[in-house]
Structure formats: C-alpha cells, structure tokens
Amino acid sequence: MTTLLICLPLAAALIVWLLPLNPISAGSLALLAALVEVGVWIQLLVRYDFTQGGLQFSQQHTWFSDLNVSYHVGVYGFSIWLIGLTVVVMAATIAYAFWAGRERMRAYMGLMLFLTGAIIGVFVAQDLLLFYAFFEAMLIPLYVLVGVWGGPGRMGATLKFILYTMAGSLLMLASIVVYGLSQHTFDLVQIGESSSQWVFLGFVAAFAIKAPLFPLHGWLPDAYRESSPEVAAVLSGVVSKAAAYGFLRIAVTKFPGPAHDFRVPILALSAIGLIYGSLLAFRAPDLRGVIAYSSLAQMGLITMGIFAVNDLGLDGSVLQMVNHGLVSATLFLLAGMVERRALTGELGRLGGMARGRPALATVLLTAGVITLAVPLSSAFAGEFLILAGVFQRGWGWSVVGAIAIVLAAMYVLRLVSAVLHREVGPAVSDSALDLRPAELGVTVPLLACLLALSVWPAAITQHSFRGDHGAADVAAQFK
C-alpha cells in the first residue's frame, strides 16, 4: 500500500513521458493518476488503525546488506496527514497546470507526477539513506520545473535554490554517513539515539535551509516569484513540509540531547524568522512576495512548535503544517489566477477586483481569513496549540508568536484589500473575468479541506501521535 503510493505517480510519470500523447490526453492522464492517488490515500486513512498508532503498512527489503541499508517504508499517524496534504495539493496543482495549459505538457506533467512520488517517499521512508534519496529526488523535478517553465529571472532563481538546498543536503549526507555507520544501521526505527552535536547540526542545516528558517531563506523570494504559480504552491505548500517532517522525525526524535542543547538558538531563529517574515510580507510589493514571506513566517512558527518538544507543540505543528500547506497552495494558485487576469502581481497596480467578481472575492477572502488565524479557523487551532506548547518553554516565545499573529492579520488584510478593494487598479481591466468553473474546481476543494479542519481540528491533533504520552518522551511515539 505504501509502495503503491510511491510507485503509482512514478509509473504514471513514466507513461506520460514515454507514450506519444497529445497535451490533452497527457494532462488528463496525469490528473487521473493524481486523483487515483488521492483515492489510495483515502484507503490508507480508512485502514490505518489510529487506536493502535505507531508504524503501520510497513514494508522492508534489503537494499544493500553490508551497510544495513534497506528499502523500508511505512506510515505513522501524523505522516498520514502529511501524505494527505501532498496528494491533495498535487492533484490541485496538476489540475491547474492542465487547465492553464503549460507548454510541453508531457514533460511538465511527468515531472509533477515524479515530484509527487518523491515527496510521498520522504514522508514514508523509514531508512535514513532512503529518506535522503527521496529528499534529493525532489530537487530533480523542481529544478527543471522552476528552470524551464519559470519567469524571466528563472536561471538565477534555480541556481540559488539548488545551491542553497544542496549545501544543506550534502551536510546531511555527511551526518547520515557518520550517524548510520556509528550505529551500524540506517534503519530509522531501529537506530539508536545519538548525542553528537555535529551530526545533529548537519541534519538541522539541511532542514533549516529547506524549510527555510531565518537566516537561510535567501533562495526563497526568487524561487517563489520566478516559478509558475502551481510550482510555487508545491514548493511552499508541500516541499517545505518535508523539512518540518525531518525536524520532527529525525532531529528532535533521534537527537534528544542536542535538541535540548540547541533549543534556545533554534527557537530564537524561528522567532526571528516569524517576526521578520511577517514584517517583510507586510512590506512586499507584490502578491507572491507577501505569500512567500508569510511562508517564511509560518515555517518559523511550525519549527517553534516542533522544538517545543511536547504534546501540545507537536500536535499543533502537525496541524499547522497541513493548514499552512493547504492555505499557501490556495493562495499561490489564486495569485496565479489574479496574475493571469492582470498580467502583474504588483499590489500597486491591482485593486478593485471584488466588484463584479464575487467568486474570486469570496475564495480569496476565505483563504485570507484562514491564513490570519481568525478564531474558529483551523489555523487558529494550530497556532494556539503551538503557542501553548512553547509557553511551557518560556512565556517569551508565546509573546513573540502572539505578536506575529497580529502581524499576520496586517499583511493578509493588506493583501486582500490591495487586490479586492480600493479603486480599480491600472492593471485590472473590466473585461477580466471572475474565476472560471475550472479554477473554482481547483481552489474550492482545498478550501473545503481547510473548512473541514476548522470544524474538526481534532481529526489531526487526536490522530497524529499515540495516546497521551508524557511531554518529554517524544521518541516513544516512534517505537
């Protein structure tokens, strides 16, 4: 079942690449594969035994035995939600790319499907080397997706993106070699805890760049601005969650000592990123800039929750990962839809788009309201849990987080009013249409997921980790 989740999109990618399909059938096939993938995930969700928890649907085959490396995959409660986020967002983005009609549809769709398989691989890998392989494999399609179908500055953006992320990943590879060989296994379930600070920092470097955490976010604005909207949606919605997953699954769990020693610096960096990202989002001149920097802020918040290392923080982070993934994917897609109509994302040239476009106004406002964590929204639940979690590590962290929520309200409302309200901007023509049914078909399901989570956030918080373990014992979750 787990293997099917990985292999289905990869096989579909191969089919799309190899068969001489026309763009329409290539796109339909890709969309079909993505929807089937959602169906498989629902099966997984239904069949996972949440009362028992722990690793389920696991499969293990030896890959090479002399270093004890194996193909070992399986899912935990919380990884189910991240997989769900992946399949839903990927289906939406593939649908949008199909509708928007990208050039060289076969190559594009194949790469998106390949990316889907790689991301799911990251979330289910239970072997360090396999995890690394999937983590890197994500980069291959992303590199091409940004570099070929991106905007005018795509060359610089891809180069920066790849060099930043590979610098982190390679440090992680060194850490993996050291950690795995010193423990005589690379199996994530069996491998023991380590107290080596250097190894810990190698892992943290990779995840902190990928997430990104302040001050390692240099690649972020360019990559999010230059890529096509659906790729930006995947980058900020899903790929960044792979980093948060890494923090949770490896950095905190396997390195309790160093995670404790470095808690204050990491929380501080997250907090700085949270505030700084929010301020930059408030000042950003264009749609994508606002969403990109808000992503930086939100990843800071999620990292805070993880490094709080207690039930509240972890539950909140998982919920917030899903929330932020859905919300930023929706926002990036909406940004793409607005840019398609106005041919620009500059906030100064937009405005007044609400008049005569009720669907756009409703969808954007709903997404915005969830982003700024209005009470009763799922983002509120997630942020509240995270703040409550870090409160146990010092009240100051919660104060910073609470301030950031106010800042979030500022930048989201600025974005919403700059697009929808005020006088009609110079780039907005009267003939620009409201959201088309296809666009609604892409965004509404994402919003529906968010609203469902708003109604029942406990779906995730009560079904991520096993029982109510003592606050300190994170590792016990993964036995």
Added chain:
Amino acid sequence: MISKPHVDWFALAPVNSLLLATGVALLCAVLVPRQWRKTFAAAVCALGYAASFGFAVALYVKSPHAHGVVADAFSRDRLTALATMIVAATGLLVVGVAYSERAREDHSSEFYALLAAAGAGMAFFVGANNLMTLFLALEWFSISLYILCAIDRDRLGGLEAALKYLVIGGFGSAVLLFGSALVYGTTGKLDFPGIAASGQHHDSLLVFGLAMMIAGLAFKASAAPFHMWTPDVYEGAPTPVTAFMAAATKTAALVVMLRILVTAFPANSNLWTVAVAVIAVCSLVIGNFAALVQRGVKRMLAYSSISQAGFMLIGISANSQLGARALLYYLVPYTAMSIGAFAVVAARERELGVPVTFENMAGFGWERPLLGISMWAFLLGFAGFPLTGGFVGKFYVFAAAYEHGWTWLVIVGVLATLVSLYYYLGLVRAMFMRRTEDLQLAPIGGSPPREALLQTTAVVCLAVTVGSFFAVQPLIDLAKHATHALPWV
C-alpha cells in the same frame, strides 16, 4: 635450455581474444574491400570485446581462489576478472560510439585494431602480478592510446593532444619504471607478494620507490597533481577515444593501484593511505575548481573526470575491504556515465561540426530528447544525485573514509560535490533552459544524423547508470568476492 613455465591459457583468454581481434582487424585493412572495411573492422573489434567480456565472466565464476599463473607473472583472480569485465564492456560501448564517426574513413580498420589492442593491454595490466608485467602492460596500452589520439590527423588539436600525451605519459611511465627499479633494488623481488614478504619496508629507497610508483599510476588515472595532460588530451583526442580513456584507462589504473598497494606494500600502509588521500583531496579541489570556469564541454568533462578520480581514490585510501568494494562499485556507474556523456558530446559534435561548448549545447535537450535526458542523467550521476549509481558510489566511498576514521575526508568530499553541482547543472541548464530564440546557432542544415548505434550505447549507459542505483546488492556482491582476492591484513 630455458624451462618454459606452464601457461594457463584460460586465464589469458580475455587478453588473447582481444589480441586476435587486433590481428584480424589489421588484416582486414588490406584484405577487405574499402566499402566494407569499417563495418567489418568494427564488428571484429566488438566481437573481440564481447568474447573478452564472456571469458572474463567465466574466469570470475571459475576463479574463486586467487592464484598466480604463468610463473606468477599474472594473477588469476576475481579482481582481475571483474576489472576485465568493466574494461571489455567499456570497449564494446566505445565501438558503438565510434562507429558513425565521419572522419577517419581511410584508417577505420587501424582504429579498431588499436582500440582492441589498448583493451588487451588493459586486460593484461589489471592482472599484472609483478613489476615486469606491470610496466609491459602499461606501455602496451599507452602506446596504443598515443596513436589513437593522433589517428584523426585533420582534427584540430589532435596531434597536439597526442604529442602532449606521449611526452607526459612517457614521463609518467618513466617515473613508474624508476620507482619499480628502486623497489626491486631494495627487495630483490619482482612479484608483489614477494615484495611484501621481503621485510624491507623501512628502507628509505623502498619508500621512495613506492612514492614514485604511486605517482606513475596517478598519471594514468589522471589524478591531481599529475593531471596536467588530461584537459588538453581529452579535448584534442577524437571523442570516442576520449570516452575510452576516461572510462577504461581510469578503471585499469585505479584497480592496479589498489592491487599493488594492498598486495605489495601492506606494511607501508600508514604512508600510502595518507599519500593517496592527499592525491584524492588535490584531485577533488583542482578538478572541481578548474571545471567551474570551462566553456568547452569536453574540457569540463575532463576536469570532472579528475574530480571523479578523487572520489574513487578515497576508496583506495581507506585501505579496507569496504573501501575496495566502494571503488569497484563506483567504477561501474562511473564508466557508464563517462562513456554516455562523451557519446552525447560526440553526437552533438557530428551534428554541428564544431567543438561542443556550453553555448552550443543550448536547446539540445528539447531537440533530441533521448540523448538530452540521458545526458541529464549522466550529469546528475556525476553530481551524486539519487536514482543514479553515482549517489550510492559516493555514499560508499564516504562510508569507507569514515570507517577509516577520516571524517575530514568525508567533509572534503561533500564540499567538492557541492562545488561540482555548479558546472554539472550548468550544462543541464544550457541543454534545457535556454530559449532557442536567444541563441545564435548556425545549424549545418538537415535533420540531425541518425545514429542508431550511438543512441543504443547512450541508452545502455543510461540503463547501467540508473540500474546500478537499484541493483546495489548484486554489484556489491561481485565487488566483495573480487576484493577477497587481495591479501587484506
């Protein structure tokens, strides 16, 4: 009356089948009519390599216990067999790359004869078990390669490349010979196990000889700081020859270095591990940084091959079975990637009729997607991305370095990989991400040449590159049995 040693013909069969192919190919230069000559010679050469590969497989299966043959001049063991397999497969693939080369019509059978002769020399070289056969085999394949570099007289830089290779290669051979002489002078032994058993390892002359032998082999493996001939020769030589040199010569030199150091100088391992590690670091640093500024694709690949030699030398420097396995595993995807990359360069070169640079690779990925995607995979493999054997190879050499206690070497390797991304991905960028309108290309007209054989070669290389990522265990088992042939302490 000199007593003749017993000759184990089976052990020499891979070498002899290639020699036979050489002879037949040479004969066909005079006996076969001109229009069939090239096809016939290529077929003979390919058959020779195929037979050699087959014999090597048989030898691998039938030689579980290492032993010397022909008065201990040649070692019949699985290491020899495995290295011969790699060399023979390389040769076979290179025939595929070379076949549709336009020039050289009047020398085609000589070309294939020399190609087979060089392969025979290497197959003998990897099994060398004493200092005489070592030098003999080295000169045997080197001389073949000198001529192969120059065989295309009209090629710009071809003669310069050959001359440079001859002079510097000759110097390298001389250094190796001098080193061998010093070792022989100290120990009075020619055969490798005998040198180890002589107990003279503290003698400063022996140490000096060891250093010179390492330097001589490093010349052939084009490891820095003995690499200065590499870029010019790789650039000037006909591209199929470059592919052969990058893949087979490096394989042979590295395997022989492993064998000599472990078999003949186990007592000096505290010295040579450090020396090899230093050479590895130099290769990584010089190869990667010099590759950054190259505009010619062949020159870039030349420097990249220097840095790849650095990675493989890490495996040797670990002086462990794990390190040896890492080297032998790494050689498989490395040879596939090298041949494949040069095959793609050759295809572009024939299409454009000018040396291939980053600029004129632009748009190639979309024009010829099969070759473009293969090249993409080879470059990712060189850079050590997953889904290619290059990733597992790098992981293995890092593991070997760590196990040896050299975490710093892991860090150097990791940083070198990071630097290398810039130029490997730079070529991917040139192939796929430039808009065709931005380019000032002067196509020579017509559709690109159909080269079924070359494309098949690229696909085979692609299959090996990707397949070695999945089939690690079988390859590691092969390598493991091969390393058992060496006398590990």
